[in-house]
Amino acid sequence: MSLLDTVITIIRVLFAAFIPVCFLAVMVWMERRGCGFIQDRSGPNRANVFGFRLMGIVQNLADGLKLAFKEDVIPAHIKYKFYYVLAPVIVFTIAIVSFASVPFADALVLGGKSYLMQGIPTDLGILWFMAIVGFAVYGIILAGWSSHNKYGMLGGLRAAAQVISYEIPLGLALISLLIVYGTVNLTGIVQYQGQLLFGFIPMWGVVLQPLGAIIFIVAAFAEANRVPFDLVEGESEIVAGFHIEYSGMKFAMFFMGEYVAMFTSSAIIVSLYFGGFQIPWLSTAFMVEHTRLVVILLMIALPLLAYLVVGWIRKNNRNRFLPRESDPDVFEATWYIRLLWAAVILLELVLLIFLIIGAGGAAARILAACLQVATFLVKVTFMCFVYVWVRWTLPRFRYDQLQRLGWQTLIPLSLLNIFITGAIVVVLS
Amino acid sequence: MSIDIKTVERKGGTPQERVYLVEVFKGMAVTFGHFIRNFLDNSKLYVRHYPEVEPEITARWRGRHRLTRHEDGTVKCVACFMCQTNCPAKCIMIEAGERNDGRTEKLPVRFDIDLLECIYCGFCVEACPMDAIRMDTGIYALTGTERDSFVIGLNELLQSESPFTDEEYKKGSK
Numbered sequence: 001m002s003l004l005d006t007v008i009t010i011i012r013v014l015f016a017a018f019i020p021v022c023f024l025a026v027m028v029w030m031e032r033r034g035c036g037f038i039q040d041r042s043g044p045n046r047a048n049v050f051g052f053r054l055m056g057i058v059q060n061l062a063d064g065l066k067l068a069f070k071e072d073v074i075p076a077h078i079k080y081k082f083y084y085v086l087a088p089v090i091v092f093t094i095a096i097v098s099f100a101s102v103p104f105a106d107a108l109v110l111g112g113k114s115y116l117m118q119g120i121p122t123d124l125g126i127l128w129f130m131a132i133v134g135f136a137v138y139g140i141i142l143a144g145w146s147s148h149n150k151y152g153m154l155g156g157l158r159a160a161a162q163v164i165s166y167e168i169p170l171g172l173a174l175i176s177l178l179i180v181y182g183t184v185n186l187t188g189i190v191q192y193q194g195q196l197l198f199g200f201i202p203m204w205g206v207v208l209q210p211l212g213a214i215i216f217i218v219a220a221f222a223e224a225n226r227v228p229f230d231l232v233e234g235e236s237e238i239v240a241g242f243h244i245e246y247s248g249m250k251f252a253m254f255f256m257g258e259y260v261a262m263f264t265s266s267a268i269i270v271s272l273y274f275g276g277f278q279i280p281w282l283s284t285a286f287m288v289e290h291t292r293l294v295v296i297l298l299m300i301a302l303p304l305l306a307y308l309v310v311g312w313i314r315k316n317n318r319n320r321f322l323p324r325e326s327d328p329d330v331f332e333a334t335w336y337i338r339l340l341w342a343a344v345i346l347l348e349l350v351l352l353i354f355l356i357i358g359a360g361g362a363a364a365r366i367l368a369a370c371l372q373v374a375t376f377l378v379k380v381t382f383m384c385f386v387y388v389w390v391r392w393t394l395p396r397f398r399y400d401q402l403q404r405l406g407w408q409t410l411i412p413l414s415l416l417n418i419f420i421t422g423a424i425v426v427v428l429s
Numbered sequence: 430m431s432i433d434i435k436t437v438e439r440k441g442g443t444p445q446e447r448v449y450l451v452e453v454f455k456g457m458a459v460t461f462g463h464f465i466r467n468f469l470d471n472s473k474l475y476v477r478h479y480p481e482v483e484p485e486i487t488a489r490w491r492g493r494h495r496l497t498r499h500e501d502g503t504v505k506c507v508a509c510f511m512c513q514t515n516c517p518a519k520c521i522m523i524e525a526g527e528r529n530d531g532r533t534e535k536l537p538v539r540f541d542i543d544l545l546e547c548i549y550c551g552f553c554v555e556a557c558p559m560d561a562i563r564m565d566t567g568i569y570a571l572t573g574t575e576r577d578s579f580v581i582g583l584n585e586l587l588q589s590e591s592p593f594t595d596e597e598y599k600k601g602s603k
Contacts, residue, residue: 037467038460040475214450316471321481393460394453 008108008115016100016119019377020260025060026381027259031388032056038392051328052335055317070248078245083146088246088253090139094132095260101128102267103187104376105277105369106284110362116187117369125186126174129268133223136261137163140225140232140242143254147245155241158399159225159232165406166222166229172414173209173216176421177272180208190276194283202280205273211417213273215410220265222402225258227391231399266383267376274379277372287368294371295355299348306344310337486567488593488600491551493568493581494542495589497561499532504587505561508535512553512562520546521553540586544571544579565591565598 033056036043044059052058078084100119108115115121122128137159144156181189195203206213222229233241243254270276279287287294317333357363397405445451467474477484486492497505508525526538553562566589573579591598 034464037464037471037474040463040467040473042471042474042476042478312469319478319481320472321478389457389460389464390453393456 002111004111004113008110012115012117012119012121015104015117015373016102017096019104020096020099020263021256023263023380023384024256024259025057027263027384027388028060028063029055029057030381030385031391032059034385034388035392038389052332064252067249067252072248072250075245077148078146079148080146083142084245085250087139087143087146088243088250088257090142091136091257092253092260094136094139095257095264098129098132098136099260099264099267101125101186102264102271103190103276105372106191107187108369109365117373118187123185125184125189126178126268126272127184129264130171130174133261133264134163134167136223136257139257143246144242147242149245151238151240151244152242154238155232155234155244158234158238159242161399162222162225162229162232162402165403166219166410169215169406169410169414170219170223172411172418173212173219174272176212176414176418177205177209177216179418179421179425180205186271186276190271190278193275194278196281202275202278204275204278209273209417209421211413212421215414215417216272217269218405218410220269221387221390222406224261224265224387226262226387228394228397229402230391231396231402234396236396262384262387263380266380266387270376270379270383274383276379277376279371279375284368284372287371288364291357291364291367292355295351295367298371299351299355302344302347302351306340310340313337313340484569486569488565488591488597490567490569491549491554491564493544493566493571493589494547494553494562494564494586495566495591496540496583496586497563498587503530503532504536505559506537506540507533507559507561508537509558511556511558515552515556517550517552518546518548520544520548537583540583541580542586544581545576562586563591563598565593567592 033043033045043056045053045056047053047056047059047062049058049061074081074084101122101124103116103118105117108117120128124131140159141156144152144154144159147153178184181192183189183192189205193202193204197203197207201207221227225232231237231241233243235241238244243251246254282294313333313336317329317336319327319329354363354367440446499505507528508523510523510525513521513523520543522539522541522543523537524539525535528534528536530536549564551564554564568589571579
């Protein structure tokens with residue numbers, strides 16, 4: 001292995017292992033502030049470090065510290081302590097590992113070698129995800145069973161009932177998608193979506209498979225145990241369901257597992273249906289050939305974007321309720337604005353280097369990869385927001401309603417979708 | 430007398446509603462409207478920013494207790510134990526003593542209220558025949574670092590003033 005191989009492997013693993021965990025903070029924050037805004041309240045915005053509140057992200061730090069320093073309680077009535085401890089580990093590990101096959105940039109060609117930019121550079125792709133993610137429900141069932149609690153048991157039972165109603169439509173929706181793409185490799189799938197339909201529509205999965213996309217997204221919501229299919233938790237009915245007997249860091253593992261699973265399934269949805277790392281109308285080859293044009297566009301767009309964000313910070317990061325001579329919130333805002341402009345200047349300098357180096361070389365490819373990573377993360381963040389958005393819009397499905405939806409609606413629809421897709425593919429080829 | 434039957438219109442039967450997705454998107458449009466409005470300008474949130482903006486308290490709001498006085502400054506309480514007897518939380522402790530100012534025979538020498546026990550139900554106010562105990566101080570936030578500081582005695586109760594006038598307090602009561 002050359003040095004380059006090692007560096008690329010380290011980057012891949014770091015990305016696949018740490019980005020989902022880093023996004024935890026962003027997603028918990030997005031959930032709490034987002035639901036606050038949806039319900040016309042402000043959400044957590046008071047916790048601060050030296051007066052810096054980071055729009056409420058510091059609250060996560062406080063919550064995390066609190067959970068980490070809590071006593072690690074195992075209730076006395078629990079018989080099988082091993083399974084009780086194992087359950088949160090399964091949920092969290094599965095959620096992280098299932099992200100490993102998602103590509104976050106196009107295959108990077110450096111030094112005549114092509115590197116797949118995914119945690120584990122394998123061709124298994126979507127099969128890896130399907131194989132791994134199915135295990136998460138065992139963690140939940142195990143937690144419900146080993147808690148030896150009626151609510152926990154009911155939560156575990158519901159998880160078992162839920163898994164038979166969503167896994168099949170999930171798989172069937174995927175089959176029709178695979179008929180279209182002709183590959184299971186996620187990098188290949190996303191590269192396919194970089195083409196243009198009729199020369200101007202990006203050939204995203206959602207354009208080719210609108211029905212399949214709806215079925216897959218609905219099933220993915222059920223798979224991530226999110227509203228409207230969070231009947232495993234059902235706090236209004238069965239208190240907290242499967243994690244009722246868990247506290248402290250073991251509860252935090254379930255909590256983090258849920259959010260990482262949400263991140264992973266957003267990444268999968270984005271990769272399969274919303275073009276993954278592809279920037280619409282800007283293919284990798286185009287970016288590598290026309291680096292100067294891309295860089296100039298970016299150098300113009302960045303300050304404009306920063307200007308808008310600065311306006312937003314000035315408008316919102318001040319205290320309207322207690323007019324003061326020197327408002328600490330305004331002081332805080334001026335620092336954010338300075339940091340933002342510093343970041344913009346730094347980025348402009350980096351882009352200037354790329355502008356000087358120009359097109360064609362390794363630098364151009366790295367720049368393209370960086371832009372694709374950014375695009376991927378923006379898309380995934382938006383998809384995560386959709387999860388939050390749906391959670392604070394819809395009521396929970398009842399257990400039989402979910403099964404009826406799964407068996408009587410989603411399975412026939414996905415079978416129909418397979419037939420239509422198959423017919424069209426046969427006719428066109 | 431016949432029972433009046435009202436038929437409630439059942440919703441959710443139209444084909445558009447049975448597809449469910451259309452209604453989901455409608456609902457999501459509503460919530461997104463709220464989100465984006467508050468996100469772009471957070472002054473539109475319907476919340477009171479509590480420590481900076483304090484709630485408006487009306488005269489009939491049950492806050493911390495106080496003992497009232499006659500015009501000449503003497504204590505209205507006659508130590509009849511009505512409030513102590515009526516208290517469901519058993520947080521009032523009265524000790525009666527002899528009264529020499531000519532108004533009645535008894536007066537409280539000790540009148541302790543354990544605010545940690547108190548459930549702020551206002552039964553003591555209703556039970557009092559002399560209108561001697563009231564909960565109109567408007568004090569709603571009580572904090573302390575030790576339990577003992579929450580047991581308030583006669584002096585504290587007598588010293589507290591009400592921010593409201595008598596007319597405001599008696600408005601609506603008969």
